[in-house]
Amino acid sequence: MLQDVADLKRKLHRIIFQSRDKTIKGAGEYSYPRMLFFHETSHQGTGQFHTHLIIERLPQSLNTQVEMETLFQKRLPHKVKALSKWKSIDIQRINPDEPDYRRISSYLGKQTSLELIALDPFNSDLSTRKK
Numbered sequence: 014m015l016q017d018v019a020d021l022k023r024k025l026h027r028i029i030f031q032s033r034d035k036t037i038k039g040a041g042e043y044s045y046p047r048m049l050f051f052h053e054t055s056h057q058g059t060g061q062f063h064t065h066l067i068i069e070r071l072p073q074s075l076n077t078q079v080e081m082e083t084l085f086q087k088r089l090p091h092k093v094k095a096l097s098k099w100k101s102i103d104i105q106r107i108n109p110d111e112p113d114y115r116r117i118s119s120y121l122g123k124q125t126s127l128e129l130i131a132l133d134p135f136n137s138d139l140s141t142r143k144k
Contacts, residue, residue: 014062017095018050018136024092025068028084032072046071047138051121051131064133065121067107078106 026045033043046069055061070076075084081104090096107113121131 014052014095015133015135017093018052018064018133021089021093021095022048022050022136024089028088029072029075032074034072045138049137049139050133052133053123053131054129065131067117067121078104 025048029045030043048069049067051065051067052062053065055063071081075081082102085096085102085104090098096102107117
């Protein structure tokens with residue numbers, strides 16, 4: 014599972030880099046949006062894992078509901094073997110305000126226990142950025 018998420022992240026980085034605003038010359042190193050990955054088991058008792066991804070603001074050309082749905086439902090499933098080609102992928106915009114923060118924190122922690130920590134520390138971008 015960790016290798017599958019790393020593969021997804023590499024391919025997302027490639028697509029994001031290609032979609033960046035190329036009109037900004039001399040802007041220095043391109044900083045990728047940070048990503049947090051969370052893994053949970055199915056609530057239907059199958060024991061299958063699924064992954065939640067929280068990603069920072071994307072380049073403007075990708076930063077719409079339609080573009081994200083196209084990316085995750087059409088483009089990426091053909092490039093990343095771990096993504097389902099038939100299951101739906103739910104994409105929701107979240108805002109950094111208090112109600113959304115509480116809602117997403119509660120949702121992502123619902124299956125966390127002492128035995129299972131949902132956050133994937135190996136593939137998530139946990140370090141702070143230099144300003």
